[in-house]
Amino acid sequence: MITFEKITEEYIDVIVEITNSNQNYNLMENGSPTRTKEELFKEYFQSTNQSETYFIKLDDTYIGLIDFLILNPRDGFPWLGLLMIHGDYQGYGFGTNAFVLFEEQIKNQENIHALRLGVLIDNYQAKEFWKSHGFSYVENKTNTDGIEVEVYEKVYTKID
Secondary structure, eight states, rough: OEEEOOGGGGGHHHHHHHHTOOOOHHHHHHSSOEEEOHHHHHHHSSSOOEEEEEEEEETTEEEEEEEEESSSSSSSSOOOEEEEGGGGGSSSSHHHHHHHHHHHHTTSSTOOOOEEHHHHHHOOOHHHHHHEEEEOOOOOOOHHHHHEEEEEEEEOOOOO
16 A cells, blocks of 8 residues: 655655665756765755655555645646656556545645646656646746756646
């Protein structure tokens, strides 16, 4: 069963392991196949970023990370910042299962009518994944790190 658990500093080595199992993504995002413990600690625990990050767990095993911002002050939308599955667990549907669980939780919140995310320009696999889950291309934007991304959005219809 997939569950979420808020990340804590004591599990920084797990964050490093999950992140560094995704070397192609790291190359696209940071220009290096791996990230240091110091870089990731700063990103997740010393940033002024208002997002929330959780481990994705399969029973008692940490298999991924999910990061989201419930309300982006730049555009007023909730944003999914990251959904990353450990390389050893990719290809088994865990990313889909994690997204479905996340989506169930976020859609139940008041005033959530859409969800946005940014995909690195060269991340064709991610684009196909998100399109298969109902996301549509909106526009290109530069993210807070100065990287150009394609913005995708999924609109939720509320039944009153």
